[in-house]
Amino acid sequence: xxxxxxxxxxxxxxxxxxxxxxxxxxxxxxxxxxxxxxxxxxxxxxxxxxxxxxxxxxxxxxxxxxxxxxxxxxxxxxxxxxxxxxxxxxxxxxxxxxxxxxxxxxxxxxxxxxxxxxxxxxxxxxxxxxxxxxxxxxxxxxxxxxxxxxxxxxxxxxxxxxxxxxxxxxxxxxxxxxxxxxxxxxxxxxxxxxxxxxxxxxxxxxxxxxxxxxxxxxxxxxxxxxxxxxxxxxxxxxxxxxxxxxxxxxxxxxxxxxxxxxxxxxxxxxxxxxxxxxxxxxxxxxxxxxxxxxxxxxxxxxxxxxxxxxxxxxxxxxxxxx
Numbered sequence: 001x002x003x004x005x006x007x008x009x010x011x012x013x014x015x016x017x018x019x020x021x022x023x024x025x026x027x028x029x030x031x032x033x034x035x036x037x038x039x040x041x042x043x044x045x046x047x048x049x050x051x052x053x054x055x056x057x058x059x060x061x062x063x064x065x066x067x068x069x070x071x072x073x074x075x076x077x078x079x080x081x082x083x084x085x086x087x088x089x090x091x092x093x094x095x096x097x098x099x100x101x102x103x104x105x106x107x108x109x110x111x112x113x114x115x116x117x118x119x120x121x122x123x124x125x126x127x128x129x130x131x132x133x134x135x136x137x138x139x140x141x142x143x144x145x146x147x148x149x150x151x152x153x154x155x156x157x158x159x160x161x162x163x164x165x166x167x168x169x170x171x172x173x174x175x176x177x178x179x180x181x182x183x184x185x186x187x188x189x190x191x192x193x194x195x196x197x198x199x200x201x202x203x204x205x206x207x208x209x210x211x212x213x214x215x216x217x218x219x220x221x222x223x224x225x226x227x228x229x230x231x232x233x234x235x236x237x238x239x240x241x242x243x244x245x246x247x248x249x250x251x252x253x254x255x256x257x258x259x260x261x262x263x264x265x266x267x268x269x270x271x272x273x274x275x276x277x278x279x280x281x282x283x284x285x286x287x288x289x290x291x292x293x294x295x296x297x298x299x300x301x302x303x304x305x306x307x308x309x310x311x312x313x314x315x316x317x318x319x320x321x322x
Contacts, residue, residue: 003271005222005278008297011269016215016255016283021247024256027151028199031064035161038066042169044073049099053077054106056099061169063118063162070116070130071166072096074106075175082177083111084204084322087170089163089185089192090114092143092212092227095121095128104311110322111177113170117188118162119143119155134158140237144230149244151251156213160195160252167200180204180322184314187276187303188212188227190267191254194284197265198257205321206261207314208284209268210305212276214254215283217246225274254284264292266317268310270301 006014021027044057055075063069075083086105090096096116105112120143121128136153139145147153171178182205185193190211197206212227220231231249235242250256265288269281278297285295296313298306306313 004274005271008271011278011282012286014279014282015286016218016253016280018215018217018253018255018283019250020256020259021250024251025260027251031157031161032164032199035064035066035165038062040165040168040172042172044173047099051100051103054099054103055079057173059113059169061165063165064158065134067118067133067158068130069118069162069166070096070128071169072099072102072112072114073170073173074099074102074112074114076106076109079111079175082175083109084180084182085111085113085170085176085178086182086184086322087113087115087167087196089166089183089189089196090117090125091186092188093120093123094125095130097126097128101126108315111170111173111175113166113176115163115166118158132158140230140234142227142230144227145234148231148234148248151248154248154252156252159192160199163192163196164199167196167203182207182318182322184208186210186305190276194254194261195252195257197263198260201262203263205264205266205318207266207317209310210270210273210276210303211254211267211281211284213252214258214276215280216249216253218283219277219280222277222279223274228275255287258284258287259289261288261290263290264321265290265294266314267293267295268298268306268313269295270298270303270305272301273303273305275303
C-alpha cells in the first residue's frame with residue numbers, strides 16, 4: 001500500500017474534529033476514585049525462568065472494580081537500589097506473554113513492568129492470563145464494541161483504569177523509583193500509553209508508537225482494516241447509532257488524553273500504516289500538551305512502524321529522562 005493519507009506537511013498541521021466531552025475530566029476522576037476504593041493489593045511473586053541477567057516477578061494487582069490483573073516485573077539481576085521504571089502496555093489481542101519476550105528494558109538497567117490486558121492475550125505472542133469479568137451489550141467479535149452503548153460500560157474504561165493502577169502497582173515495588181517513571185507501548189499499547197499520560201500527572205516521559213485509539217471520527221471512516229473496522233461493522237448492523245457510538249468513544253479518544261499530557265513525549269508514525277492511519281497518530285501528537293515532544297516518521301512502513309529502529313530511537317531519547 002502506497003501513501004493513502006494526508007501529505008506529511010498537512011499531517012504536521014492536522015487537528016482532529018473529535019469533540020471533547022464537557023464532563024471528560026469528571027468522568028475519569030470518578031472512575032479512578034471508584035477504582036481506588038479497592039485495595040491495590042499488589043503482590044510480587046518470584047519466578048524461576050532460567051534467565052541469569054534478570055529477576056522476574058509474577059505480579060497481581062487490583063484493577064478496575066478490584067478485579068485481579070496480571071503483569072510481569074523484570075529487574076536487573078544485581079539491582080539493589082531503586083531504578084528508573086518503564087511501564088509497558090501491549091498491542092491488540094496480545095497479553096503479557098512470557099518473561100523472556102521482555103528483556104530489552106531490564107537490560108538497560110531499568111525496572112520493567114509489563115501489564116496484561118484484560119480479556120486479551122489469545123491472538124499472538126506468549127498469551128495472557130487476565131479475565132474480564134464484566135459483561136456487556138451485544139458486540140461485534142473483538143473488543144472495540146464491547147459496552148459501546150455508554151461510556152460507563154465501554155471496555156476501554158476498564159483497560160485504561162487497569163493501566164493507571166498498573167503504574168501505581170509497579171511504583172509500589174521497593175526497587176522501582178516512582179519519580180522516574182516512563183510509560184510506553186505500541187499500537188493498542190501506544191493508545192493506552194497516551195491515556196495514562198493524560199491520567200497520571202507525574203510521569204517522567206511517555207513513548208507511544210504507532211498508537212491506536214485516537215481520532216475515532218476519522219479512523220472509523222478512513223480505514224477498513226481491523227480493529228477500527230469492528231466499529232463500522234457494528235454500525236452496519238446497528239443502523240442509526242453512529243452518534244451514540246461516537247459519543248461513547250469520545251471519552252476514550254487519545255486526542256483528549258493528549259490534550260492533558262504533562263510529560264515529555266516521543267511518538268512514532270508510519271505513513272503507509274492502514275491499521276493506525278498516520279493522521280490519527282498526528283491528531284494525538286499535535287494535541288499533546290507538553291511542549292517537549294517529538295515524532296519519528298517512517299515513510300515506507302505499514303503498522304510495523306519503526307520496529308527495532310524505533311526501539312533504538314527510544315533508547316537514545318530516554319537517556320535524558322530516566
